[in-house]
Amino acid sequence: MGGGPEVPLRGREKELLLCVLPWPESTSEKVIKEITDEFPYIDLHYVQEHYQNKADRGKVVIPEELYKRARVLATLSWLPPSASAVPDLDLIQFFSAGTNHVAQHPIYKDSEIPLTTASGVHGPQIAEWVVMMFLIHGHHYISLYEAQKRKEWVNMSGRTVRDAVGQRVGILGYGSIGRQVARVAKAMGCDVIAYTASPRTTPDSKKDNGFIVPGTGDPDGILPSAWFSGTDKDSLHEFLKQDIDLLVLSVPLTKATTHMLSTEEFTLLEKSNAHGTYVANISRGGIIDQPALIKALENKQISGAALDVTDPEPLPSDDPLWSAPNVLITPHVSGGTEAYAERAFQVLKENLRRRRDGGKLVNQIDRKRGY
Missing domain, CATH: 3.40.50.720 (NAD(P)-binding Rossmann-like Domain)
Structure with missing residues (x-):
């Protein structure tokens, strides 16, 4: 179990951590278990996004009743349609180094939901x-x-x-x-x-x-x-x-x-x-x-x-x-490694700790600067 104060459950429901990622969940089993062990008040739901090319990235269909309950979102490209569609969402952890690929999205432009990146894993x-x-x-x-x-x-x-x-x-x-x-x-x-x-x-x-x-x-x-x-x-x-x-x-x-x-x-x-x-x-x-x-x-x-x-x-x-x-x-492959997803989950784990303990998030995006 991790250190720090335990966050009380909101009513009787656990907080939903929604993961929409292109890797099989099995590639990160160890660190996912570390997260669920350290944060027992979190319910982690994993959706593997399948696509053949970059143009299809982020187009996976996620049921509205699922993302509407999310408190934390871990994603590479997929985002809910708007901030109003995710009223309880208070952290989006991108598994990419940058966010320029979503810079025109309403959640990026018109919301104040904290956005963090996986900068450092590459x-x-x-x-x-x-x-x-x-x-x-x-x-x-x-x-x-x-x-x-x-x-x-x-x-x-x-x-x-x-x-x-x-x-x-x-x-x-x-x-x-x-x-x-x-x-x-x-x-x-x-x-x-x-x-x-x-x-x-x-x-x-x-x-x-x-x-x-x-x-x-x-x-x-x-x-x-x-x-x-x-x-x-x-x-x-x-x-x-x-x-x-x-x-x-x-x-x-x-x-x-x-x-x-x-x-x-x-x-x-x-x-x-x-x-x-x-x-x-x-x-x-x-x-x-x-x-x-x-x-x-x-x-x-x-x-x-x-x-x-x-x-x-x-x-x-x-x-x-x-x-x-x-x-x-080379075709944009230098950042690839078998350890990528596991390292990105380590960033997420650190931000879950800081979110729990009231600390400053790591790799938080400054929307005005664009990074």
Whole structure:
């Protein structure tokens, strides 16, 4: 049983925790039992949402009599039609890192129901994806693999490898993902610099107050050798001038961050690094002006790009990005892991504790900021 005061039942009914998620309930049995054991006043009802593609996500039909009783909702995309349809709902825990996919929904726009995310559960697997792509690029692995398929022994490319030691990793958006990238990059001997919207000038302001997978990340914010900040172009440009070898984009998609990297920014990167900056985008496709990225790749303004996100998604088969030089594209899979659902339930469990004890929710969305 968990600590803290036990919340009395509302009348004789338990509080309904409605879970509408795409994973089988069996994948999270252990943590679900931990939740029902620690919060005996909660009745957890699980609905697995089945869909074949992203366009069908959130379209599952949930009986009105079920969601009308909900006090807490755990979801990836599905939402009730309006706040009035869920009069007792006082927490929505998203199992996604962001909420831009529901930003136009009435519950997001017109209600004050607290919204929290699963930010923090993606750090390990996405950091591995970023570093994997960086090493594939730096070690010319694609050409080696193509030679293998041709059954050719070609070892000249191995003589031009530029290893990671001493290279500079610039992390645009120093949240849980960026902090784990920093941890791995430092282990390889890289220098790390960070960029955030707000200044982080004190030890306390540099701390990560969100959910952290144990043993990962940079909880105290001590890894960057330099920290840049701002919401204006001049501040961003100062950061991009820092001779960055690997630029990791890890910011939420908002009006302010849309096309954050465009022609002017690629020109700055070209001028600041003679080796060429490698760009890894694991946030949202709209962060980059995609036509400008294609031109930057074609003109060798950057050394290459690794993209787990594109604009739009899925990327149409005739989009010129597919055939741009030195680009690696994956279909928005870097955040996937067998441990995903279980970790997201851990975030939910922590927020149920804070809700019970009157604490500040972890990963709560600021609707005005959009994240």
